[in-house]
Amino acid sequence: MPVSDQAFVTLATNDMYCQGALVLGQSLRNQRATRKLVVLITLQVSSLLRVILSRVFDEVIEVNLIDSADYIHLAFLKRPELGVTLTKLHCWTLTHYTKCVFLDADTLVLSNIDDLFDRGEFSAAPDPGWPDCFNSGVFVFQPSLETHSLLLQHATDHGSFDGADQGLLNSFFSSWSTADIHKHLPFIYNLSSNTAYTYSPAFKQFGSSAKVVHFLGSTKPWNYTYNPQTGSVSKEGSSLVPEQQMTFLNLWWTIYHQSILPLYGSVHDEDESTFPGHTACSHGVGVPCANSAHSAEGQCAHSVPGAREPCAHSATGSSQSWNAEDPLEPTVVVDETPPSPGAGRLEDVNLAISVSEISIEEKVMELSPEEERRQWEEGRIDYMGKDAFARIQEKLDRFLQ
Numbered sequence: 001m002p003v004s005d006q007a008f009v010t011l012a013t014n015d016m017y018c019q020g021a022l023v024l025g026q027s028l029r030n031q032r033a034t035r036k037l038v039v040l041i042t043l044q045v046s047s048l049l050r051v052i053l054s055r056v057f058d059e060v061i062e063v064n065l066i067d068s069a070d071y072i073h074l075a076f077l078k079r080p081e082l083g084v085t086l087t088k089l090h091c092w093t094l095t096h097y098t099k100c101v102f103l104d105a106d107t108l109v110l111s112n113i114d115d116l117f118d119r120g121e122f123s124a125a126p127d128p129g130w131p132d133c134f135n136s137g138v139f140v141f142q143p144s145l146e147t148h149s150l151l152l153q154h155a156t157d158h159g160s161f162d163g164a165d166q167g168l169l170n171s172f173f174s175s176w177s178t179a180d181i182h183k184h185l186p187f188i189y190n191l192s193s194n195t196a197y198t199y200s201p202a203f204k205q206f207g208s209s210a211k212v213v214h215f216l217g218s219t220k221p222w223n224y225t226y227n228p229q230t231g232s233v234s235k236e237g238s239s240l241v242p243e244q245q246m247t248f249l250n251l252w253w254t255i256y257h258q259s260i261l262p263l264y265g266s267v268h269d270e271d272e273s274t275f276p277g278h279t280a281c282s283h284g285v286g287v288p289c290a291n292s293a294h295s296a297e298g299q300c301a302h303s304v305p306g307a308r309e310p311c312a313h314s315a316t317g318s319s320q321s322w323n324a325e326d327p328l329e330p331t332v333v334v335d336e337t338p339p340s341p342g343a344g345r346l347e348d349v350n351l352a353i354s355v356s357e358i359s360i361e362e363k364v365m366e367l368s369p370e371e372e373r374r375q376w377e378e379g380r381i382d383y384m385g386k387d388a389f390a391r392i393q394e395k396l397d398r399f400l401q
């Protein structure tokens, strides 16, 4: 029976992490999850991705880093690296749910995990790098504004020993390692795909019971290239990937290929008026790249209503959809057309699709000075890139010369 006051929750602060969130959401649907699916997003997520997320998730909720007084209290601007961390903490504000399970966007659900809702706050699995700490990629929690503000207060007072949410949560829920063994989730609920092999006999014994795999670390599934004809991540550049991880990477990509890519086609078909910049075209083998662009600016959906059914093979069947049944058919890409004058921003991802290769690339955006200024004024500040202190100082120095 569906339970409407409990939810699986994830987070995606940009279009790249949205790709992970989509596969995660779809994997939960494939495993017949009986709880609501919620994705937290931030302003940076494009309107196209918001629509696509709404096809997989029950709720797409924008959390705003800038307007919240809490972040100002935290002297947020002095600790930009805490941004994503603080965004994860927002899950405690989902008080229309009584209990939730948070899953990182780089996790993949392999079998039904509804039994996690039998556990209480704060339940998590050990971190493979330091098992007296939990890994914050999968945890059971109870939304509460009080806990949320205590967490923010803790961040203000103590910071985070790893500069991110895992350190903060471990010092906040510091009795996890000793107090209650029931709050230790078995490792199969958060199996790190790249460290499992360090104890390979255990992996051999228990690996097949894995329920959630976590692509922890800097290389994520969407950083690989996939060959839909072989059903496998391309070997090139992945020769160092251990065999066990390869299996999980291929599973991730199978879901992406079969269930997520068709959504791009169907959104285009249905929402031509919303995304007038979108066109689709076919390319042959090896054609390098396709871009997507649109000109509609995202209205943020506190909650975007969307399809609730599993969307495997949900391509609408027109020639503009990915042909999952017959990968030898000419493939379809979402192509770039110049946005109309005064149009909104482009997507932050390129989908490069050909018969033998699919890849997802981060788009390096060249913004007009007006657009740059607008982003700055909206608080969308690229601390690590063009708005980094060193770059601004350079500009000031040039100006003052």
Ligand SMILES: O=c1ccn([C@@H]2O[C@H](COP(=O)(O)OP(=O)(O)O[C@H]3O[C@H](CO)[C@@H](O)[C@H](O)[C@H]3O)[C@@H](O)[C@H]2O)c(=O)[nH]1
Pocket: 010, 011, 012, 013, 014, 017, 084, 088, 103, 104, 105, 106, 107, 135, 136, 137, 138, 162, 164, 165, 166, 167, 215, 216, 217, 218
């Ligand atoms: O630019 C980003 C970065 C992260 N995330 C979200 O935050 C999660 C954590 O980031 P991730 O790249 O998955 O970190 P990990 O490689 O898993 O590293 C570890 O360290 C992180 C920081 O402490 C913890 O959040 C993770 O749970 C822990 O597994 C992601 O899955 C996303 O849900 C974004 O939305 N945008």
Ligand SMILES: [Mn+2]
Pocket: 104, 105, 106, 107, 137, 214, 215, 216, 217
């Ligand atoms: Mn992660």
